Structures are given as C-alpha cells and as structure tokens.
Amino acid sequence: MELITEDCPTNPIDPYGRSKLMIEQILADFAVIYGLNYVVLRYFNAAGAHESAEIGEDHNPEKHLIPIVLQHLLGQRDKISVFGTNYDTPNGTCIRDYIHVTDLAKAHILALEALLSGKKKTAVYNLGNGLGYSVKEVIKTCEKVTGRKAFVEYTDRCLGEPARLVASSQKIYEELGWKAEYLLEGIIASAWKWHSRHVK
Template identity: 75%
Template sequence: MILVVGGAGYIGSHLVKELIKKEDIVVLDNLSTGHREAVDSRAVFVKGDLGNEEDLQMVFRSYPIKAVMHFAANSLVGESVVDPLKYYQNNVAATLTLLKMMMKFKVKNFIFSSTAATYGIPSVEVIDESTATQPINPYGHSKLMVEQILADFSKAYGLNYVVLRYFNAAGAHSSAVIGESHDPETHLIPIVLQQLLGEREKVSVFGSDYDTPDGTCIRDYIHVTDLATAHILALEALLLGKKSAEIYNLGNGLGFSVKEVIETCEKVTGVKANVEIADRRPGDPARLVATSEKIYTQLGWKADRNLEQIIADAWKWHQNKKY
C-alpha cells in the first residue's frame, strides 16, 4: 500500500487518481488547502497531519505501507517570505516527523515533491540537475533543506528516495472531475480562466519589458497528469530497486511566456481577456525553463501534453468545477 500525504491537494489528488489503477492507496491530509471531494473514492482517506506522531502511527500500524509520497507542503512563495515560521514548521519539521515514523516502522521508500524554487534565479538559459541551487525565499530553502535531509537519511539509515523538482503544474484531469482550486489563487492559467468566466475583473501581467521575445516572463508549464505519470515511474523504479537518491527535473524544455499563455487561453475559450500591465514583482526571473533529459533517459518520461491541451482541460474543469 502507498501512503500519499497531501493526497487531497491539487497535484496529490491527480497522482492518486492515476496511481490507484495500479496500487492500493491511503491518503493522509489535514484539508487545510486540500479538498476531500478531490480524493478518489477507491483510496482510503484519513484526516490527519504529517507533523502529528499519533496520526502517523495510526496509519503505519493500520496499513501495510511500502512507500510514502509527499505532497503536503505549503507552497506560496510570497507567504513564505512574510511567515517563514509556517514554512519551516510544516515543510521541514513536520517532514522530519514523517521520516522519523517511517524509520520506526521500517518503511524505506520515499518520493518527494520538490520545486524549481530550489534553483533561485539561475544564470543559465535551461536548468538541469547540475545547476546551482540558490533559493531566494523560505519556500525554496525549506524544500532544499528536506532534500539535504533525505541525502543524510539515505547514507545513515538506508532510506531510498527520489526527488522530483518541477516548475508550474497546470491543467486538470481530462474527466474534469478534479482540477486546480486554490484559495487564494496565485497561478497564471486559472487566474486567466477565472477572468474569462467573469470571476475576476482583470488579469495583471507583472512586467512587459523583460529580455524575452515578447517582453513577458517565460515559465515552464507541465500538465498535472504528466506530473502524476512521472511520480509513478519514479515510484516503480524505486520499488524495483533500480533508482535511489536521484533528483529529476520535470519540465517541457521550452517554456511559454505570460503573453503566450493568455493568448492560448483566448484561443481555447474564444473569449478575450482583460489584461493590465503592472509593475514587475521583485525576484521574478525573466526565464525559468528546465530540461527533463535525465528523467527521459533513465525512466522514459517526457511531457506529452502541450499548452493548448493543458488549457483545454483546465477550461473544462473551471466551467464545471465541484469544489
């Protein structure tokens, strides 16, 4: 059985929906940002906190857990700057509690959902796994700290793990049963789609004078179902003993500008967006794009769904969202 912590959240729920086809799953989530309705009915759901030893002991005693997949981090960069305690408490201290319980119950396989924020503002056009990690905010620092903890636990206790660093998860399940629903919403694609649905007055573009072809920032977008597939491939490799202590980037290798994303949203929906050019945000790099050559070579993963498919699935979800 696989324990998915944070399995009621956006990415976690999509992973559960795909992995449940192959494995029995128990989801642990405190529902602080996740949604009970997003958890596939075939999975066991336990409301609890990864930082609570009693919650974790109950799960590990009740179910034959063979691996843990961790999606239960706080992930708002701006919030991490104004409330770093929250981020170090949940993302680092609570993860240590989870790892401690794993060691106690002799569960040695761990998949960690990390982030491009570990790279900070890179000096290269395309980021690979050898690019220097220089986070510029507490969120990125907290994720990188856990990566270091995993390396130390691997050497000391024989923990087997895979770290997946990804950029902008986007889209929704093709069934439109689950999708992206945050409060507050900070991601570009849902913000644009909300505006096109009349739920927002405007879309703010933060800076139009960057050193990019159209002046707007370029980011790497991956369909959330493609992300789920990468996690499953990593888990399978880990369980078969083929990979451990590996770090993989998940990106499309190309990137799309803010302007391209808005224009593609308009194309898919047939609705014109109300766009406002605003000041740049401090710390926004002009370009954040990753190569996924390593995970393609070793595990055969690549991003299959293009930007139009990402937005089409997201649009279907936003028109019919249930939570």
C-alpha cells in the same frame, strides 16, 4: 535556449524554495546515514486538470496565472494583471515551463517503480516540458482555447521574479523513459473544462 538541468546551482530566493531544498538535503543525509532510497521530483509550473474534469486547481486566494486568466474569461474577475513587461525575454514578459498534472502523476509512478524494483537508489529529476511560454503567450492561448477575449492591464514586476525558468527533463527521459505529453494548449483546454464545470 538555455535549459535548467539538475546540476545547475541551487540558490533559492524565498523561504518556500529554501524549504524544498532543505528537504532534498535531509533526504540525502538520511540516505547516507540510514540507507534511505528516494527520488526527488522537481516540478516546474504544475498546471491543468484531470481529463475527467473532476480534479482541478482551486486555491484561495488564487495566485497562479492559468487559473486567474480562466476565471477572468469566465467573468469571475474583471481583468488580468501582467506583472512586468520589461524582462529580458522576446516579448518582455516572464517565461515559465508549464507541466500538466497528469504528466506529473505519471512521473511519480515511474519513480516509485524504479525504487521498488531497485533500479534506482537515489535520484533527483526535473519535471518540465523543456518549452517555455511567456505570460503573454499563456493569455493568448487561453483566448484561443476559450474563444473569449481578455482584458489585460500591465503592472510593475513582482519582487525577485526570474525572467525565465525552463527545465531540461532529459535525465528522467533517459533513465526512466518519462516525457511530458501535454503542450500548453492541451494543458489549458483541460483546465478550462474543469473551470467551466466548477463555476462558483
């Protein structure tokens, strides 16, 4: 399986991606001119909720896959749409690298400690699991965690969606000792706990 490393060429396809890359470039310029120390953390698909079930994901409108599936399984949506089934992946649906918010938070602490201790002056790190899950696998895992059955419709692809985005987080593991602890089932279980307690 081919993993995306920090050295892979960056080629954002939308303004959001371009804005993130611009910030990285500005940080690098500042480091040269003003001696700024910084760590860039490149999140893959942030997901899940805090184990207390007090902090969770609530977008309006919701566009992210896991919350959409869980809202459907709670009866808040009548169906789930899967955007595209003919991608070049084993089951034809897109593969993403879902990473738990608590794992992301821990990476921030390690990055700050590395900057404060002087261990790192500048660095760019990917934050992912190194494990890709397809849209169909996410839906299946949501069904397993909740014990409920989803109603799924298959629609056309969304414009400009890459088939597969999976990170290598080897660099931050080697340099700061960070490793994702949550796998997909744990991510979804934490999100389910939050969603079930915050039904609108």
